[in-house]
Amino acid sequence: MAVSVLSNWAGEAPVAVFVAIGEGMRDRLERLFNDARFVRAASPRHAAIFLIAGRMRLEDREDLRRLHDQMPHPRVTLLWNAEVGEALGDAEVFTGSTLEVDIEASEAGRSDDAVRDRLEKLWQELASGERSSEPDLLHDEPPNSWEGIGPHGQGGQGMMGGTPYGRPMAMTSDDLRDGLALDLYTARFGPFLPMFPPGLLLEMTLQGDVIQSVKVVRPPLSQAGGNDVPAALLRLARLLDVLGLPVLGQRARLAAVGGATSVPLEKLSRAIHWAGATLAIPRGLGAVEGYGDTRTRFANLVSVANGFSPAMWPGLTRSAHLSSILPGLEWSEAMLVLNSFDDETLSTLAAIVEGADEDRDGHDHDSGHMHHDHGGPHDHDRHQGHGGRGSHLGNDYHGRHGGHA
């Protein structure tokens, strides 16, 4: 009885969807979630529906299966123009209009509506129990066999080593910033982390929340972003989300669609100004020669909301690369930098570098061709990660990193 009352209420809940965005689908997906009936979940743990939209690479399939299994029951998957073979089992398939460039806008709108209806129907069935929850795709086996020694399975000798609960413990190394030898955490972040560009898979080593080294494993999936006003507004919206302004981000998205409820752009840019968004981005953060720093890139996007046309960047002159831009940055700074580039620039910055086989100790800053020049005016205190060639001791960092208060 009580359970059926709960189910009735649950059926009314906004549909929580975790999205894996494939090729060319990002901007369309952002428009899809302009609707109050849907919530885009930040993590599969918060979602009931796994929406896989657009073409995926072959290598992404294993990650999709892992994400699927990370969702709590009850759960269901919907494939939208996705080609993933049998990787997701017998998941629901939705084939709307394909993503040819010249589809009619109204047809795309109709197809979006159809996807919304399908998502809502799936959730209704799931909530009422008509549809049973999907089982795991992967085998129910722990990642490694238990190798712990000793009463707590800490294993190894002294404080080091061992694989308690089937996974090794972190090991120490010197820090980029202050040289303290604390633990390194290495993991592959992405390819469908919500604050990452879709498809980008980075193998990062962190110490605390500062990035020590970055290796691009898979570049972002190409998006039909373009450089027009709606694309710039959507880019602005993503940065606003990362800055903790989802309300303004939502307004920017509505403005990008130009629907009836959208606010005038001047009001949006005034709100962004009063929110202190520009001031919140540290000066000189993520500077790339010819592209300014993150703050100027953000200001350029805001000026689009003020009626200026999106800025055209001159093109990368140096071999700048994510693996040289991100190390040395704190996590939230790195997320701001990642979201500040347009698609084309980002795909250049995230290109897979041939022969850049990093040594496994987590320091990739000796691969010389990844360096970029430190000549830019904003470039003074952010890129300690790769310039000093192993001289990253405390004093070194200390001297160059003037207080940015």
Add this chain to the structure above:
Amino acid sequence: MEIVPWVFLIGILSVLCIRGVHGVRHSATAPQQLPFLGGGTPDTHAWQRYHIRYYSMTLLFIAFEMEMMFMYPWAVVFVEEGGMAMMEMGMFLAILSIGIVYAWREGVFRWQ
């Protein structure tokens, strides 16, 4: 203050109630337990000798926290004592402020 343990009890009971709704599966399989990284996998456990970037700030914090202890009784007698109390606390705060300036110059408020 007798109510405090009861509040904790209420807290424990309510969270227990919320957790244990009838008819929901609760055990998680091995692939479900993997930490969320957007599809990627970690090499190691997340627990580690974490690099706390603000460790020097916490030392300064202790100085201010001790200062709070003097401030509570001071606040009660302030009006009685008048100008004298004002001077004393003013000096104390001035010294602490110099401490902040010094710490700032030394880069204590940065992510080390």
Add this chain to the structure above:
Amino acid sequence: MMELIAALLLLLFLSVGFAGAALVDGMLPAFLAGQSRPSWRRPIADAARLLQTQRIRTEAPDALLWFLAPVLYLALAIIGLAVIPFGPGLVTIPSEVGIVVWGSCEALTIVAVFMFGWSANAPLPLIGAYRYVAIALPAMLLSMFVLIGAALPAESLGFTEIVEAQRRVWNVVRQPAGLILFLMLGLAISLRGPFDYADPADLAGGTTADVSGPMVLAWKIARLTMLVSVSAVTATAFLGGYLGPLLPGFVWLLLKTALILVVLVGAGNFFARMPPARMMSVIWTMLLPLSFLMLLAVGVELLLWG
């Protein structure tokens, strides 16, 4: 007897306040974002959904702390509210050192949030937990300096005396910047907007990134309860608490709390969040000296005209 009535009023205040907070938190952001038809049924429906979702554990988590974190957070919110008077003598925990009790609730909140992020044994929650400590520690200092400023004219650390001392003039007139600083603390301990360093979007939900179903709901409930508590404390310390004409004190406190709560939810959606390092140095080098000055100003005012 009075304490029993006060305890019943506390329950009433909590339920009304919580319902209001859930509505405001569910509808105001959607309204501000220009979304069509935010519905009042949404928060309840969402809770029902979370209740029916599986609770996932991660690899080798600290299960006990994970369970206790929302319990502690919720209990601290309720205890903090229990030292607030609903009328002359109408207080659940009649304490002469109400400020100190509230201050310890604030400080232990850091422990609760840290426990929640720590327990999952997962990277994103862990980063959220550690970074929250960096911001919340100095924010506690801010709030205590501001509250001491409110205690000076009352010559007492009890909330009842602080309210009575505001019969002539509310504390918000004495230290307007103090109110703003205290609102910032409110954002910090209820994990909102510009001070939400534990559960932000750039960490995919931070401490909640690996939490599912009912435990997410428990965490949300604790956060909203803390929002109600901190709003009530703000209303008591700065807006004269239960003082007001005609209506009973309880209703006045409820109205003032509602006002602060709406301001907090609005502010949480209207200000940008800086990277934590920047915020930490802003708090220490700008906001903390400002709170010193506020305290000085109140002291001088009391000596000259008190």
